[in-house]
Amino acid sequence: MTATIPEKFNDLLASNALAHIATIGPKGEPQTSPVWFGWDGTHFLFSQTKGRQKYRNLTRDPHIAISIVDQKNPYLYLEIRGEVVRIDEDPDKKFIDQMSKKYTGQDKYGNNQPGDERVVIVVQPEHITSMGI
Amino acid sequence: MTATIPEKFNDLLASNALAHIATIGPKGEPQTSPVWFGWDGTHFLFSQTKGRQKYRNLTRDPHIAISIVDQKNPYLYLEIRGEVVRIDEDPDKKFIDQMSKKYTGQDKYGNNQPGDERVVIVVQPEHITSMGI
Numbered sequence: 184m185t186a187t188i189p190e191k192f193n194d195l196l197a198s199n200a201l202a203h204i205a206t207i208g209p210k211g212e213p214q215t216s217p218v219w220f221g222w223d224g225t226h227f228l229f230s231q232t233k234g235r236q237k238y239r240n241l242t243r244d245p246h247i248a249i250s251i252v253d254q255k256n257p258y259l260y261l262e263i264r265g266e267v268v269r270i271d272e273d274p275d276k277k278f279i280d281q282m283s284k285k286y287t288g289q290d291k292y293g294n295n296q297p298g299d300e301r302v303v304i305v306v307q308p309e310h311i312t313s314m315g316i
Numbered sequence: 317m318t319a320t321i322p323e324k325f326n327d328l329l330a331s332n333a334l335a336h337i338a339t340i341g342p343k344g345e346p347q348t349s350p351v352w353f354g355w356d357g358t359h360f361l362f363s364q365t366k367g368r369q370k371y372r373n374l375t376r377d378p379h380i381a382i383s384i385v386d387q388k389n390p391y392l393y394l395e396i397r398g399e400v401v402r403i404d405e406d407p408d409k410k411f412i413d414q415m416s417k418k419y420t421g422q423d424k425y426g427n428n429q430p431g432d433e434r435v436v437i438v439v440q441p442e443h444i445t446s447m448g449i
Contacts, residue, residue, distance in 0.1 A: 203336035205346035213339055248346040
């Protein structure tokens, strides 16, 4: 099952709004946090390190929900529900650098920590809820 | 178990940033959406109608996670995890009108629908994750 996201959300998906992701924690409880995100036209993408709780959550349970609100219009928002369909290694930190460029203008992400193992979480949308325009 | 939220977040909790809430859906999947919120110094509060999925989710499973990012500083954020400890009826729509005032400046919420049964969801924070300042 794949949800197609209406074209009217293209600008929002290309914007540097933060996305708030929700995952399921080890006791079945919801967890949420803001992330930088990318959109390849079909998949929602974001960077994580393997040490993070969100990474552990998603390798245990691939279900994810994503909430994105337009920065200029709080009545334009998109909720995407879906599943992680792939986790790509990012050994050269190419993707996190892309996100750094998108969100901060800096070519290189400046906050790498020793031992960080970066991955790209790839989410396939299955259902959307939206408001606006 | 109650988490005390550091005073440095008082401004964020008093601001009209949106909060993104994460709840557990009927199949155990995460769901998320933005909400207007209030803060009484101890509890996180938001309005819902009884017809909404989030209301049904929270009456089934009271666990909730909340993500709030400062509107001016995206590196200042707060995640609250906790439980719904009370659901108050809002028959006179006093609370949703307060939220309307806070977020839109209008004394009365302008989007009530026929038959809406408004409630106030009262969340007790149990754990926080934060970044910033």
